[in-house]
Amino acid sequence: KAGVTQTPRYLIKTRGQQVTLSCSPISGHRSVSWYQQTPGQGLQFLFEYFSETQRNKGNFPGRFSGRQFSNSRSEMNVSTLELGDSALYLCASSSAGGTEAFFGQGTRLTVV
Amino acid sequence: LAKTTQPISMDSYEGQEVNITCSHNNIATNDYITWYQQFPSQGPRFIIQGYKTKVTNEVASLFIPADRKSSTLSLPRVSLSDTAVYYCLVGDGPRSGGYQKVTFGTGTKLQVIP
Numbered sequence: 001k002a003g004v005t006q007t008p009r010y011l012i013k014t015r016g017q018q019v020t021l022s023c024s025p026i027s028g029h030r031s032v033s034w035y036q037q038t039p040g041q042g043l044q045f046l047f048e049y050f051s052e053t054q055r056n057k058g059n060f061p062g063r064f065s066g067r068q069f070s071n072s073r074s075e076m077n078v079s080t081l082e083l084g085d086s087a088l089y090l091c092a093s094s095s096a097g098g099t100e101a102f103f104g105q106g107t108r109l110t111v112v
Numbered sequence: 113l114a115k116t117t118q119p120i121s122m123d124s125y126e127g128q129e130v131n132i133t134c135s136h137n138n139i140a141t142n143d144y145i146t147w148y149q150q151f152p153s154q155g156p157r158f159i160i161q162g163y164k165t166k167v168t169n170e171v172a173s174l175f176i177p178a179d180r181k182s183s184t185l186s187l188p189r190v191s192l193s194d195t196a197v198y199y200c201l202v203g204d205g206p207r208s209g210g211y212q213k214v215t216f217g218t219g220t221k222l223q224v225i226p
Contacts, residue, residue: 004155042218043156043199090155099144103155 002027004093004104012110018079021107025072025093031055032074033101034066037088046089049074050096081111116200121221130187132220134200137181145176145183148199150219156199160185187222195224 005024013019025032034046045058049068068074072093078085088108092101117135124130136145144163148156160167162174162183173186187194197219 006155088153092155100146100158100161102158103148106153106155108153 004091004102006089006091006104006107008107009105010108010110012112013081014112015081015083017081018077019081019109021076021078021089021091021109023074023076023091023093023104025074025091026102029093029095029098029102030072031094031096031098032068032072033092033094034074034076035090035092036060037090037106038086043090046076078109083111085109086111116202118198118200118218118220120218121223123223123225124190125225126191127189130190130194130222132185132187132198132200132222133182134185135182136200136202139180139202143202145174145180146201147172147174147185148201149194150197150199159198190222190224192224192226195222197221 004026007022011019023032031048031050033048035043036046037043046060046064047054047058047066048056049066052068052070063079066074066076074091076089086109088106090103090106092103094101115138118132122130122132144161146161147159149159150156160169160172160174162176164176164180167174175184175186183200185198199219
């Protein structure tokens, strides 16, 4: 069974640009969560989608948005990038009612 | 919020058993205790999960006392490849829609020494 796949693995963007990250969950999983990980703040919850609906959102500015498609694949978008957005972005998928979250390898975003 | 406290770092020699304890005094009735392992620049990897008493799988054991205010992850006979950061999480996590109600904290950085 394939794991959670995130693309791209690495990305370099310039301040002010926007970026879209992709996450393909484990087959059959309908919940996808996104996290930002930085050395200073650790792992922080961004938002979670279930069946194309955002169920929960963390304390991040509106520049961070996401969506989920009917096949459960999810995208995360960050507009007007700032240097502080440089981080490892992780997504995790889980089955409906499940208590385990399976994480992808992450996308390393560097904003210059 | 379910807050956890664990040691920032630990050192161990290869072949030894390692026990990492996590405190979670405000654990709620519906909360599970989950441990993840993370290597640099990779996503956290699920190790083990439990609700009470003892849980064992092929890589670790999880000990949870009756009051559930703490838990101990036990790694038998560690090797160099077990050098990683270990996170203890408390919450019903994905069941309630992601780990938005918990913080991963700083985790415990385990260094295995040859």
